[in-house]
Amino acid sequence: MYDYIKGKKVKAGNGVIVLENAGIGYVFNVSDECIKRLDGLENICLYAYLSVKEDGVTLFGFYGEEERAMFMKLISISGIGPKVAVAILSGITVDKLASSIVSENAKELNKIKGVGKKTAERIVLELKDQIGKDFKQEESTVSDVQVDESNDDAVMALMTLGFTRKEAEAKIARIDTSGLSVEEVVFSALKNA
Structure with a gap:
C-alpha cells in the first residue's frame, strides 16, 4: 500500500495524472477536481489508493487526505466502486459533498453525472452519521478560511x-x-x- 507519492507531474488530463518518481512513471486515476487543483504545478504530491482486482492493479490519486478519506467512505458503500467514487468526486467538491450528506440533500448528489436517485439516497443514508461526526469536528478545529x-x-x-x-x-x-x-x-x- 502506498500513502503518497511525490514527484514531477508529466501529464494530466482525461481523468489521469502521470507522476514521475525515481525514473518510474506512475499512472493515477484522479478526479477532475484533483487535476484542477494541481494545475500549473510541476512537482506535486498525490495521496494514493491501490485497487487490486482480478483484472489488474489500478492506482487512484488524490490532492489531499480529505479527498482520499471521502473516496474511502464512498467505496465502503455497496454498489460504489473506485471508478464511480472518482466520478462523484469529479462532480462535486469534498466540502460540498460532505455538506450535502450532512443536510441529507440527496437531490444535490443526484445532479452528479452517473449518480441516480437510489445511489444518492444510499450515500446520504449510509454516510450521514459518519460524515456528520467528521464534518463537525473539522469545522470546530479549523475554521473555513478563505484564501485569496x-x-x-x-x-x-x-x-x-x-x-x-x-x-x-x-x-x-x-x-x-x-x-x-x-x-x-x-x-x-x-x-x-
Whole structure:
C-alpha cells in the first residue's frame, strides 16, 4: 500500500495524472477536481489508493487526505466502486459533498453525472452519521478560511509538504501576503507554524 507519492507531474488530463518518481512513471486515476487543483504545478504530491482486482492493479490519486478519506467512505458503500467514487468526486467538491450528506440533500448528489436517485439516497443514508461526526469536528478545529486566489500556489506547495488544504489555508491567512512571492509566502507560513 502506498500513502503518497511525490514527484514531477508529466501529464494530466482525461481523468489521469502521470507522476514521475525515481525514473518510474506512475499512472493515477484522479478526479477532475484533483487535476484542477494541481494545475500549473510541476512537482506535486498525490495521496494514493491501490485497487487490486482480478483484472489488474489500478492506482487512484488524490490532492489531499480529505479527498482520499471521502473516496474511502464512498467505496465502503455497496454498489460504489473506485471508478464511480472518482466520478462523484469529479462532480462535486469534498466540502460540498460532505455538506450535502450532512443536510441529507440527496437531490444535490443526484445532479452528479452517473449518480441516480437510489445511489444518492444510499450515500446520504449510509454516510450521514459518519460524515456528520467528521464534518463537525473539522469545522470546530479549523475554521473555513478563505484564501485569496493569488495564494493558491502557496496553498498547493504547503499541501505538497504534507499539510491538508484547510491547514495550509489557515497558515496563509495568518500572514500578510501582500507583495510576497509564492516562495516567501510558503517560507513565512512554515516559519510561523
